[in-house]
Structure formats: C-alpha cells, structure tokens
Amino acid sequence: MVESRRGASHRTPRLTPNNHESARILVGDCVAQMATLPAESVDLVFADPPYNLQLQNDLRRPDDSKVDGVTDDWDKFGSFKEYDEFTHAWLKACKRVMKPSATLWVIGSYHNIFRVGAILQDLDFWILNDVVWRKSNPMPNFRGRRFTNAHETMIWASRDPGGKGYTFNYEALKAGNDDVQVRSDWTFPLCTGDERLKNSDGKKLHPTQKPEALLARVILSASRPDDLVIDPFSGTGTTGAVAKKLGRRFIGFERDPDYAKAAIKRINAVAPLEAPSIAPFVTAREAQRVPFSALIERGFISPGANLVDSKKRHKALVRADGAVMLGEKVGSIHRIGALAQGLEACNGWTFWHVETRKGLLPIDDLRAKVRAEMN
Amino acid sequence: MVESRRGASHRTPRLTPNNHESARILVGDCVAQMATLPAESVDLVFADPPYNLQLQNDLRRPDDSKVDGVTDDWDKFGSFKEYDEFTHAWLKACKRVMKPSATLWVIGSYHNIFRVGAILQDLDFWILNDVVWRKSNPMPNFRGRRFTNAHETMIWASRDPGGKGYTFNYEALKAGNDDVQVRSDWTFPLCTGDERLKNSDGKKLHPTQKPEALLARVILSASRPDDLVIDPFSGTGTTGAVAKKLGRRFIGFERDPDYAKAAIKRINAVAPLEAPSIAPFVTAREAQRVPFSALIERGFISPGANLVDSKKRHKALVRADGAVMLGEKVGSIHRIGALAQGLEACNGWTFWHVETRKGLLPIDDLRAKVRAEMN
DNA sequence: CTTGCGAGTGAATCATTAG
C-alpha cells in the first residue's frame, strides 16, 4: 500500500524484494527527505525539476484567451545562481543514494537543462545520452516569433565516469522497435485526456504532468523488476504509477501535500502487470556463461571434429580440452577465429560451424541447447 | 572574391552592401581575429565549436573495422574548466561584434552543449529556442550500450535579454512548411556524397563537416539578404558557401590554413542565387495545411526552378525558403496554386509538377521520396 | 539502360570478468 509520511522521523524504509506494493511518497523537501535513505540503495532516479521558466508577461493566444502557463511558486527562482545552488543540492543528494550501477534521468527545457547538464558534469556524473522527447502535439508559438517549442530534453547519466555496470535493456528495446536500435529521439504525445489528472473544477491539477508512455520507456530502458526507483519531484506520481505498473519499487518526494495526496490515490489504483509481461528479457549477454568445453563434455561435439566458417574457407580441429587448432596454432575458438581471418578479435561462437546432414550449424546454436539443458 | 588574410594587420573589413561576393576567411584564432571587427557590425553568428569529445579508446564495428573518430588536436581540452574558459572567451568576442538585433546559433552534442548553454546564459544572452537536428542516417551504437546518438542540439539566442528586434522569417518559413509553423526539431541527413569535401586520397577532409541544408535553414530563418554572417569556427566553409548562395555577406575565422584554403576554393565556386528566389517577403497571416521546403533542402527541387500545372498553363518560381512566386505574389504551394486558378483553395501537392527528362512529375511524388528518406 | 551485391562510412565520451 502506498503511504505518505511527513517529516524525517522514520528510519530506513523497509523495502522487501518482490513486494510490488512497496511504493511510497514522502512529503517534504527532497534533499532533506533523501537524507533519510541509506547510501547506495537506489537503482534508478527520474527527476522532473522546476524549469526556472522566467515567464515575464501573460501569454495570450490569437483569440486573446490567456495561456495557463507555469506560474507556481515552486518554479520561482531569483537568479541563475540560486537555481544552480538548488540543482547542485538535489543532484548531490541523489548521487549519495545511488548504487554504483544506478543511473539518473533528468528532464528539462532550454530554460534549465543546460544548467542541469553542466552541474551534472561538474558533480562527476557521466552522461550516457541526451534523449529528445519530440511532442507530437505541442502548443504552437502564438506570437510567431520563434520556432514551435516542440521538444524537451532528457539527460541520462551514470553515477560515475566510465559508466560501467548500469542497466540498459538493449535487446528488449530493439525487439520492441522492429529489430532496430532505439534512437535518442522519442516521439510521444503530451499527457492529455483521461490520463491528465483534474481538479474538482475540471482544471488540470498539475501544470507539467508527464505522459506515462515517456516514463514507461525510461523505466523499461534502464531498470529491472524489483529495482528501486525514486523521483525527487514526484508531483502527481506519474513515475510511481508507471514504476508500480512495471513491477518496480518506488519512493517519491513531494513538497506539496495536495500533489502527494493525489499521487497516493493514483498509485493505489494501479495494478501491477502480470509477471511474464515485465519479466526481464534474458539475452545472450546476460545468459549464464557456457564455455566451449561444455559442448564437448555434453557430447554435442566430439574431440577430433572439425569446425569451419560459414564459407568453409577455414577449418579448425577440436581438441579434447576445448581448445582448437589451426595448423600448428592452438587457442580458444575466439583467438583461432581471429587468427584465421587476420583480425584482432572474433566472436568464435558465431564464426565457427559444424557440418551436419542438414548443412552448417553455428556452434552458437549448440550453446543454446546446452543452456536449455541447464534450466 | 573570397580572400584569405593572415594575422590581424588589416583594419575594418570593407563590406559593401549588395556585393554578394564579399565573403572572406580570416586565418587565425577567432577571438584575436574578431577583435579586428568593429563592434555591433554583425547580423548573424553561426558557430560549430569543438565538442570536447574526450574519446578514450578506439571503437570497432562488429566487422572489426575501426571507426574513424574525431581525434584532432583542436578537440583536446585538459578539463571542463579549460573548455569553459575557451567557450567564455569566444562567446564574449561574438557578443561584442553582434548588433543589438543580431542572433547567434551554436551547435553541439551532449559533451559540450550544456556548458555552452549555461555560459550563454551567464553572459546574458537570451535563448530563443533550442533546436534539435535529427539525423536521418546516424552512425549506430555498435556496442549496444546506449541509445543511438541520433541528434545534435543547436541553441539560438539573441544578444540581450528580452530578445527584441531580431530577424525571424516566420511567414516565409511557414509558407515553405506547407503553412504549418516550423518546429524545434529538424530532420536532415548527414553530409555525405559529393557535398563532402575529400582529400586527394579520397578521405574526408574535415571530420565534422555540416550539411548545407542545415545551414540553409538557419540562415533563411534568422537573416536577410545582404546581412553580415560570421562563423568563428569556419572549417571547410559550409556557412560561407551557403551564405554566399543566399546573398548574405560572410566572414569566417579558421585556425587551420589547409581548411581555410579549401573553404576559399569552395566559396569561390558558389554562385549566388538570383534575387527573386531569395527576396524577403511579407504577407498577411494565412492559415492552411502539409513540408515543401524539405524538397529543396534535400535537393529534389532547386531554388529558382519552375513549377507548372499538368497542362503547363501556369508557372511558379521556387524560392530558397520554400515559398513560391507567381508574378509579384508570394506564398505557399497551396495558396499560389489557388491564385493561379482563381480558386479559393488548392492542394499544391497534386497541382504542381516539375519538368524532368521523362516528362512532368507531380511534386507529391517527390514528397513521397522525402518521406521515404525520413523513415 | 537497370538491378544487385559487396564494401565503405558517419562528432562515439560504446565491456566485463577472471586472475
């Protein structure tokens, strides 16, 4: 059950694995609240900080109706310096609670994203991508003085330089994208219709509610089921709702009790998806390691057999110990494959084949059979 | 004639209005060279500074070939601090020579653009838009560890807060975009093929040459004929070549004499377009609907070409910005098509044709090709 | 003439584990 807590009186949250209901909103300043979390406990951060918009005057549409812009107090900063200090503080708080393998996403517009990005770099985060959210239905530029502001920018960064060990569900994303790598520009419509939370008067409850589709792609890209996701500026709880739906644990931080209340109600109404639909995609990269010798031990290949490449230009002899020979040279399937081609490196699993009655069979297919046996 | 000058010995450049051949490259450090220009003399700045890529190791494709990355000395900086100082210096030099009405464009990637943007704001520039160049054919992510880095970011800023009085050819852009406002995300292919300058050995002359279509849209958006355009990091002279073609004056700055030499040769070979195809126009606001300028940007139709109807009863002149002219009247393909027939409305896509060796071709067929390119 | 195929390439912060 989602619960709301005020103040910093509680200790370490009790977060049990496989409890998909462990989602909560902590009401208060995110920097103070994050201090209550243990260090290195978080897998993924998504942050939608105030944009520091600096709207000077009312903006009016051609029919003279007033555009309902962001004029809330939480978006007021006196200067870039003040905004930078604020940004520095919450990013540093995030860094403390992030696991070494964690990554962080921040969304913003040209008003604030350059400051956020520079501070991220100054704090020794490591930018992995900037990702553009292209809005399929942006608000036009009513004055005709600029290009239609049709996108927002997200920065995806790992905690430390080099950025190793982070989660990126490459194969799953690619499979869902007609087998083509997902690019750094994503197209989604704005959050409208039933998804947009409304006040009792029918007005939008929050000025910058993000679409769930955007959060779903973020969470599916960079986390796994049961991971802990946090959102320092939780607002109406979009991140929490999507995290819960996708079987991730969640902690949100929100200063405004009304937003927090709405978020709790919203998250409570979410039913997590069934496990199979969110189960991690087991890929070759993540699968249990099967050494080449296992193919011999299991009888899929006999010592003394020959390996050939797909065009039968090279032939290697299989030794009983799992090494292979090409002429006088002995080595791994990878090293000998590289040697055969005169290359620095080679994936022996895809390079080498065995001859069968039905033609050439990549030894990678035999590895798949061994893996199946092991499960 | 384009000329190259070394050092800072010359005085104020003599730049006569309506002299479309007044394009020059000054060889040397751009900050030192800009100091030789008078204050408040420039209308438009386009800058493609070093990105500070910080590449560590070499990268290989799946076929083990090596990726030809940017390893030039001019992209090496010791630290963010050093890069920031460099950025601060050239932006400040730009600000001095900019007219109060001038605007500046900077292009970059996530490696540097956040620092550039923050420094722009610190220097009291006023960001008008960030514009995303979506690459239709980016290099993939070979290791499958990130999203395909498929875009670069441009920042468009006016010299002073409030940003009043700057040039934005809203009507022409809209007319060239089938009567829809141009958005902040632009799609263009990389600079390849004949447009890409090559060394005598057939290798690319410059590692980061930008496509002319991108520069054309920048210059058409934010300047007028005879305006003075400068480029602090002129490289192979793309900005100068496009500026000359579009009837703008140009001064480029380039440290490397070899690049400067190639740029001069390139710019000398450019013939300015005829005046009618680039003349600014002002119309009442019009409303209608679908991108004609893409056909020009992609090279399917040349500025100055004629469109005709299927029976060759009407003929319209194609402008560089994507609007078309019939007599004195300027507007979108739809509006001008309607005007030609004395009708209220017209679908310009099916009405207008281009003449080819094989006969008349509806421009809608060309649109289909562009669509195919963009997918 | 067109079509097909193989090679090449573009601003890229592009790995993890065992020893």
Added chain:
DNA sequence: ACTAATGATTCACTCGCAA
C-alpha cells in the same frame, strides 16, 4: 589496483562494379 582473456556488437546510405 592492474593485465589478459573472453566475448558481444550496426543503421542508413553511397559508390563502384558486375550481371
């Protein structure tokens, strides 16, 4: 800490040449 070994990995487009 480091080195060495293992192993995973590409999209859109252009050009040249063969068929």
